[in-house]
Amino acid sequence: MEPLRILLAVGLLLGSTSAATLGVVQTEGGSVKGTNVRLGLLRSVDVFRGIPYAAKPGTLEKPTLHPGWTGTLKATKFAKRCLQKSMLQTSTFGGEDCLHLNIWVPHGLYVSYNLPVMVWFYGGGFMVGGSMGPNYLNNYLYSGQEIADRGDVIVVSVGYRVGTLGFLSSGDSQLPGNYGLWDQHAAIAWVHRNIRSFGGDPDNITLFGESAGGASVSYQTLSPYNKGLFKRAISQSGVAMCPWAISRNPRKITEEVAVKVGCPTDDKMVACLKSVSAKKLVMASPLITQGSPDKPAVNTLVMSPVVDGDFIPEDPVRLFHNAADIDYLAGVNNMDGHLFTSKDIPSIGKKEDISVDDVRMLLRTYTKGKGQAGLDAAFAEYTSQWGPNPSQDQMKITAVDIGTDYMFLVPTQMAINLHAAVAKSGRTYSYLLSEPSLLIGPGRPFHSWVGADHADDLQYVFGKPFTTPKAYGDAQKDLSGFLISFWTNFARTGDPNVGKSKVPVTWPRFTSTDQKYLEINSKMDRTYVGQKMRTRFVHFWTDTLPSLPSPAKY
Template sequence: MSVDRFCETMCIATIAVMFGCVACITIKTPVGAISGIQETLTVDGRPYRMSTFLGIPFAESTAGENRFKKPITKAPFLSTFDATKNPMACFPSHLGGEIKYGKYVNFSEDCLNLNVFVPHSFEKNVSLPVMIWIYGGSFVEGATAIFPGEGISAFGDVIVVTVSYRLGMFGFIQSADGKLPGNLGLWDQHLGIKWVHDNIQAFTGNPNDVTVFGESAGGASVIFQSLYPGNRGFFQRVIAQSGSALAYWAVHATPNAEPLIAKKGCERAPDPVKCLRALTPRQLQDDDTSAWQPVIDRDFLLASPQEIIFGNSSHTQNARNFFASLDLMTGANNFDGAVYFRDVWPFIFKTTDMNTFNLTRGQFTGIAIPSIIADAIKPKNHNIASIMGKLLDFEYTDWQLPNDSATLLFSLTNMSNDVGFFYPVVSTVKGHSSLRKGKTYLYELSAVPTTHTLQTPNWIQGSNHADDIQYVFGYPLYAGPRSTGNYTEEERRLARGMVTMWTNFAKSGDPNQPEDARRFTNATWAEYDLNSQSFLHFTNQGALPGSRFEARRMQLWLDLIPTIALMETPQAHGTGTVHVPEIIIGK
């Protein structure tokens, strides 16, 4: 019996135990033979034959001497690789991430792998568009296993690939001396994207028709990948959901390694990096998750995202031209900012019960506004901070009900929406559209889900952060592992519309074709430009065209606040350089 035949026999025996009535398939790829599973799934009432390949490694283990180094391309397989088992996940930066995702995965430093979902059983010769998913999780947690791609792949007739990358200190640690380089998680993503380009044809995918998409930190990640010219030719389109590289939370402005080195007792070691490498992953983990974001390393990121997109330096021209060449779809959920009521405000207001929290005017002006200014704007002197505080108070207070707790909570949510999500997204589409090359599309989701993805205060009636994922991945359309099983017909219709438009964009660069999404949304999605500033608003009842998204508040963040920020530091004006104020640049 040949090695391939033996592996396929073993695969069938394993799958029979795991899944029941399914079959195996082995395909030949440039890196060797890979065996996966085939099963019939019912999606939106129709049977689909799905071929799934799990946990395919695209890089060598990042343990030992490879920890804190750029990923190394995985050597070709010497025998058939068994891609029928749940993939290993990369360690999160904190134990809480393991607890959260441990029911889905096991963790390892040999975790740079990807999953491939193919919507057929290789019975025909086709060349399908490819969508590469990069998960979110604040750059400190997340796993591919919690994003099954069968629904969007089958219903949209695309190949879906979900890519893992290192998280927290494992993926984003940078030291002042450069021995810890930073941005390793971005290099991981890049290598996974390159692997898809080099190998996806064996899975019947078109390597010249690739879209990268992601949500939250994954949304920021795909914008980062769009600013790295080394990705040219590897993908042509980008979908960034509720995340942008222009968000204040997406970039760490200074080296971040020294506090961890001191906390782990390595600051006096002859070689602090060697000392960190000697720790186990769990010894390395830490409860402080605030420092682990991408950095401006002059290698992957030649400059800040603002300077690349809005500048005119010859140094960043290749990065800017690559970003401009791509088709871009991006947007946000109408209550994205509600995520702060789970992750941020409980620590600041010292309460975990946000359902009955009574926000006072004193807390709004004395705690919430200064916190947002300190995190997102970072003024360099007290006078500017005071002006910013009065400006935000004036703009976000409902002056007919200035002391009403419920009204203040919504005001705080709007402020959280704007600073964390709306402003970065709108700034991204304005920057992309101004370059006048690729197509640009903007959306908002405000549907009220049956089940929120994240813990959500009961007074929120709309889409919280991450609520979009269930519709984009088509969970309401099939009884997959992430389906709640109690979706409404409205939600199934919404999922049909969003899956169709997302996969249309992946196929053509236009969410309106080739499939007719209007039968689900009752709307045509107009392209965004600086004159019309069109966007599409997804609701429970369908989709509504709109223009000039939250125009007054966006103008506040796009123009007025940067103008005030510029007042505090005289700006030098060198030839060929634009000087961007340090607003929404990073922690």
């Protein structure tokens, strides 16, 4: 009889676990029902796809509240991406009614309640991007399932407008811009108002994002409109101070778009632009080009947030008081610049020879506001270890370091220092991801020295080594587990070391005095705690270069 009792008990247990689901959830717009996915004997996750958090937005208008719906919304399919150019930039895809979000809610034996909440913003240079379904074939990079299950947190991914529809600005109150940032804010506010119904804690919300998504997170911490709506934030490879993340002369771009769509550039321009079809406006967006040493590809990412005197009241460097009570974790990949610099100098990626002139030309572009003096100072700084006959690898690594520092690392260190300097209750954490690229090795395209390239972190944060294990080794699975543990612990407690998940090494807080950071790697131990990340180059870009006199004409 004993084995029979055990079987009966197991059967009852299995039956009870299958009931661990939210079922129909009531939101402010109406009731919604998602899909329940079984993950094992005692785990499942409810997935809600395509819940609208705002109404279909007007062209170049702020988002508004959704009017709601009757009956139960079947939240089982992803919505369309926000309207944008295709990869070849010859057509558009997506839709205008795109202000939707997706939610993953993990359950154990019983339905979850009061869980930490993590809200994801995707990257794409503010020009493209989306989190609505597979990126290619059936590969859905931004599935929140692994993070939700392994970290016992609710994950939300958000659609927001990009390109001309999200960031076109006349530089004044007529067309202030930042519509994509307003979308994100509307989503954050919706989550704060509604997430309790999904088992989430509205007082423990963490924003996280990568590249333009990381910069978006940074902007949301700096805007006065988000006070009290979230508690923590994670910026991966992107902050508001990145040169590509802010548009200093938006009217020039807007006038170029106006000419393309047949609108005047005088006081009638804005009314005309708003009357143009959304698809036509998207196709009039400036092209993202290949790049060259004297015209880097990153400089073609021109549809960016602006200082509008409202959502972003003034220059981001002066807004960190708004983030003083927000826990902030930020960092970069150690070769974030590789993706871009290898397009600007193709010989880097093609394993052909690079010249000293290539390096000088790249530096000339990044220091052009300071003329010859700026170029000479930068070249001396970056080549001080070269010696009389630098190797090809040494020169190529230098070029990638220049791109990484200028586009990502130095601005991120600025943001981390500014946050730590004004923080009250908010804690600060800094990291550098250094895992070697998966594209190095026999028969693979990258040099043996290539570290973590731009966007390499995404696969690990979203647990791809667990969902597609054949593509990864044990080291990558370890790294993915480490990152999910750090990220979800931070979301739960504000400390990446403390929570439900064990971590391989204690990550010290960043303070203005010791400036400690964690180098994240599949092999990391206590020796991977560093101090004053690339401080010499941070000092060059933030102090030495700005202090040089600007030439009258260059």
